[in-house]
Amino acid sequence: MEHSFIDKYSNLDSIIHRLDPRTKILSIFIYVVFVVLTSPNKFSEFFGYSVLIFILIFLSRLPFGYVLRRSFVIFPFVFLVVIFVPFYKFDNPVEIYRYGRFFIVWNVLIKSWLSVIAITVLTSTTRFSVLLKGFEKLKLPKFLIMCVSFMYRYIFVLIDEVQRLQRARDSRYFGGKFFLQLKVYANIIGLLFIKTYNRAERVYQNMVSRGFDGNIRILNNLKLTSLDFSFCIVFSLIILVIKILV
Amino acid sequence: MHIPDGFLDTKTWLSLSIVSGVALAYAVKKVGKKIGEKHVPLIGVMSAFIFAAQMLNFPVAAGTSGHFMGGALASILLGPFAGLLVMSTVLIVQCLIFQDGGLTALGANIFNMGIIGSFFSYYLYSMIKKLAGSKIFIIGVFIVSWLSIVLSASFCAVELAISATVPLKVALPAMAGIHSLIGIGEGIITCLVLGFISKIRPDLIDIEKI
Numbered sequence: 020m021e022h023s024f025i026d027k028y029s030n031l032d033s034i035i036h037r038l039d040p041r042t043k044i045l046s047i048f049i050y051v052v053f054v055v056l057t058s059p060n061k062f063s064e065f066f067g068y069s070v071l072i073f074i075l076i077f078l079s080r081l082p083f084g085y086v087l088r089r090s091f092v093i094f095p096f097v098f099l100v101v102i103f104v105p106f107y108k109f110d111n112p113v114e115i116y117r118y119g120r121f122f123i124v125w126n127v128l129i130k131s132w133l134s135v136i137a138i139t140v141l142t143s144t145t146r147f148s149v150l151l152k153g154f155e156k157l158k159l160p161k162f163l164i165m166c167v168s169f170m171y172r173y174i175f176v177l178i179d180e181v182q183r184l185q186r187a188r189d190s191r192y193f194g195g196k197f198f199l200q201l202k203v204y205a206n207i208i209g210l211l212f213i214k215t216y217n218r219a220e221r222v223y224q225n226m227v228s229r230g231f232d233g234n235i236r237i238l239n240n241l242k243l244t245s246l247d248f249s250f251c252i253v254f255s256l257i258i259l260v261i262k263i264l265v
Numbered sequence: 266m267h268i269p270d271g272f273l274d275t276k277t278w279l280s281l282s283i284v285s286g287v288a289l290a291y292a293v294k295k296v297g298k299k300i301g302e303k304h305v306p307l308i309g310v311m312s313a314f315i316f317a318a319q320m321l322n323f324p325v326a327a328g329t330s331g332h333f334m335g336g337a338l339a340s341i342l343l344g345p346f347a348g349l350l351v352m353s354t355v356l357i358v359q360c361l362i363f364q365d366g367g368l369t370a371l372g373a374n375i376f377n378m379g380i381i382g383s384f385f386s387y388y389l390y391s392m393i394k395k396l397a398g399s400k401i402f403i404i405g406v407f408i409v410s411w412l413s414i415v416l417s418a419s420f421c422a423v424e425l426a427i428s429a430t431v432p433l434k435v436a437l438p439a440m441a442g443i444h445s446l447i448g449i450g451e452g453i454i455t456c457l458v459l460g461f462i463s464k465i466r467p468d469l470i471d472i473e474k475i
Binding site (some may be wrong): 167 | 432
């Protein structure tokens with residue numbers, strides 16, 4: 020069965036790919052925070068941030084179409100905001116000046132769009148295990164990191180399982196009353212839970228029998244190089260220039 | 266309802282991130298102390314289960330379809346802290362890999378679905394069970410899972426309204442109204458799933474809650 024693996028472009032070679040994951044995590048986090056903190060009427064600042072992120076995409080050699088397609092996930096939410104905008108009542112005139120109806124939509128659209136692109140660049144240029152190692156080096160709780168890495172490992176296995184159960188249902192069952200449908204649906208979930216629980220126990224036994232002691236080791240030992248330092252300096256300088264000068 | 270970046274203003278996302286961060290750190294400490302690394306695969310694989318279950322769509326009226334959130338189910342089966350960890354793991358992976366929910370809004374999403382939708386559900390469930398006895402526990406399950414959806418959606422609407430993204434007076438009734446319908450589906454499914462599990466593997470209902 021085919022899965023679209025998120026890090027399918029992570030084996031390309033570019034400046035961005037060669038950076039240490041810590042550098043990328045921190046830079047992208049700072050970028051997202053700066054974008055979110057920008058006031059919606061500063062169009063030139065948003066222009067600067069857009070140019071910056073598109074330069075990053077260009078440097079990382081990710082296909083533009085791929086990044087754009089991934090960024091469309093935010094549109095349902097923007098649409099939700101658009102629905103509510105006509106109902107917005109402004110109590111005092113200062114608010115209209117600060118947040119007109121247009122600004123409400125513009126605010127969420129540009130901020131969420133730039134952030135989503137930034138996170139896509141981060142996760143598409145880094146192998147997921149290396150990314151998690153970076154988070155671990157940044158002192159996030161190891162327990163949580165291991166849970167996330169397990170989940171990532173088993174998502175695809177369980178999606179296959181779900182598709183098998185769905186195919187079994189579709190080949191035996193021809194629709195029916197609403198309640199019956201819910202019941203079949205619930206049985207699938209229940210069966211999936213039992214299979215998953217059994218799998219978790221087997222996985223743990225297998226890990227213990229192979230000497231698992233609570234640490235996950237990967238071969239790649241992370242090292243900060245001069246490239247990382249220069250990237251950090253240039254990246255934060257650009258953000259500061261956009262913030263202060265533009 | 267995964268809130269993306271930029272939908273919340275600074276005071277909202279910052280304070281919710283702190284609340285969720287503290288809750289998560291406490292849950293990690295608590296689960297780590299109790300069972301240790303044995304629960305790593307369980308929570309990781311259960312997170313993948315919740316994620317896979319959320320991929321299944323079921324038909325709601327008029328051609329639309331909804332999906333299962335699973336917060337109440339996770340905490341009723343595994344316990345409040347494990348439920349919180351499972352939901353948080355799901356949300357972190359959805360944020361990083363599928364761009365479902367933003368980085369700065371991660372704290373708010375964990376608050377809505379992990380703390381309100383899962384952690385809180387467990388205590389409500391055990392309270393109802395204590396008051397009503399275990400005979401009609403299925404009604405408790407229904408109420409709790411219905412409420413988990415409605416409360417998550419309402420908190421989401423309130424957070425968006427505080428951030429001046431949506432008007433409170435319209436958005437809160439709309440979100441709560443729509444989700445009280447979706448919640449009926451969630452409630453029925455959670456009851457049926459628990460009924461199914463207690464028929465086939467009754468021992469799994471009584472595993473130690475963390």
